Amino acid sequence: MAFTPRVFSGIKPSGDLHLGNYLGAIRRFVPLQDTHQTIYCVVDMHAITVWQEPEDLRRWTYEIAAAYIAAGLDPKRSIIFNQSQVVEHAELSWIFNCVARMGWMSRMTQFKDKAGENSEQVSLGLFAYPSLMAADILLYKATGVPVGEDQKQHLELTRDIAKKFNHDFRKQIKAFGHDEEFFPLTETLATGPAMRVKSLRDGTKKMSKSDASDMSTIYMMDDADMISKKIKKATTDPEALPTEAAGLAGRAEAENLVQIYAALADLSVADVLKEYGGSGWGRFKPALADLAVAVLAPVATEMRRLVGDPGEMDAILRDGAERARAIAQPVMDDVRKIVGFVR
Numbered sequence: 001m002a003f004t005p006r007v008f009s010g011i012k013p014s015g016d017l018h019l020g021n022y023l024g025a026i027r028r029f030v031p032l033q034d035t036h037q038t039i040y041c042v043v044d045m046h047a048i049t050v051w052q053e054p055e056d057l058r059r060w061t062y063e064i065a066a067a068y069i070a071a072g073l074d075p076k077r078s079i080i081f082n083q084s085q086v087v088e089h090a091e092l093s094w095i096f097n098c099v100a101r102m103g104w105m106s107r108m109t110q111f112k113d114k115a116g117e118n119s120e121q122v123s124l125g126l127f128a129y130p131s132l133m134a135a136d137i138l139l140y141k142a143t144g145v146p147v148g149e150d151q152k153q154h155l156e157l158t159r160d161i162a163k164k165f166n167h168d169f170r171k172q173i174k175a176f177g178h179d180e181e182f183f184p185l186t187e188t189l190a191t192g193p194a195m196r197v198k199s200l201r202d203g204t205k206k207m208s209k210s211d212a213s214d215m216s217t218i219y220m221m222d223d224a225d226m227i228s229k230k231i232k233k234a235t236t237d238p239e240a241l242p243t244e245a246a247g248l249a250g251r252a253e254a255e256n257l258v259q260i261y262a263a264l265a266d267l268s269v270a271d272v273l274k275e276y277g278g279s280g281w282g283r284f285k286p287a288l289a290d291l292a293v294a295v296l297a298p299v300a301t302e303m304r305r306l307v308g309d310p311g312e313m314d315a316i317l318r319d320g321a322e323r324a325r326a327i328a329q330p331v332m333d334d335v336r337k338i339v340g341f342v343r
């Protein structure tokens with residue numbers, strides 16, 4: 001039996017949403033509604049792997065759910081919910097903690113970056129984070145996960161966990177009448193421009209929720225003036241734009257701005273350079289600023305409207321959680337049997 005084409009993705013409510021989240025994830029969630037069953041989660045249990053003020057956590061949870069809808073997700077077609085409302089995520093992640101190996105987790109570059117010198121002091125949850133992420137995805141037997149480039153290693157680990165579970169329990173999986181592959185080997189959907197949006201001040205760093213310099217990050221809730229100002233002040237080199245993509249090699253800041261333009265306009269980098277190759281920043285930056293404002297301002301307006309109506313947001317999240325549980329519970333029932341838990 002083939003797996004249902006099903007997409008799952010999630011965003012952590014641990015800071016204000018930014019252009020990287022929009023281009024690397026949210027914007028690409030929308031067209032998948034036409035081809036897949038789509039499940040989009042606000043992963044609040046992931047957020048608390050580092051300290052979150054409870055009030056901020058709540059506010060950001062609403063903000064992300066609002067961004068999903070404002071960007072074009074239809075809560076009737078897509079399942080939109082927050083992770084902690086479906087307890088099966090926690091249950092499956094515990095089982096995966098017992099499948100995954102310490103060595104696999106120790107190799108996760110995001111853990112190493114986040115823990116830094118301080119690895120004795122970070123939470124146990126931060127270390128186990130990728131196993132919860134695998135549970136998010138495999139609880140729904142998702143076949144595809146749209147994410148930015150920084151999540152690729154976690155998706156590889158998800159496949160490793162699925163493979164090991166399928167292998168370790170193959171006898172039980174067969175005995176219970178399943179195909180040999182109980183969990184799918186989920187595909188990472190991360191192609192196209194702007195899969196790794198960089199800081200506007202430093203082309204060696206990714207744009208992130210936690211950058212100390214506000215000028216480096218375009219936030220989804222920035223107003224038009226702020227967006228324009230940040231783009232016009234973005235660090236660049238003195239050269240004109242090249243006429244072909246190869247000419248962007250070694251020019252991280254230039255490449256970043258061209259990729260952002262391409263992603264916002266739904267064009268390829270080559271097409272953008274056909275139009276702007278040979279131009280200086282005096283022409284390109286204002287065009288990029290106008291484009292960014294035209295795309296982002298309506299999303300921000302709708303986000304503000306939605307977060308101003310927590311009653312509506314609660315209803316959407318509750319309905320989404322109920323539909324998510326309807327998929328998750330039968331999978332968990334099977335997993336408990338396969339593992340040997342008596343019920």
Ligand code: TYM
Binds near residue numbers: 043145148
């Ligand atoms: P998070 O919350 O850090 O980021 C959410 C999404 O935004 C993408 N992203 C970027 N894309 C391009 N350029 C950037 N500068 C940039 N910054 C962030 C991320 O790649 C991601 O797609 N572990 C995940 C959340 C998660 C998840 C999941 C994702 C938990 N469970 C299951 C997919 C499936 C995270 O921390 O994303």
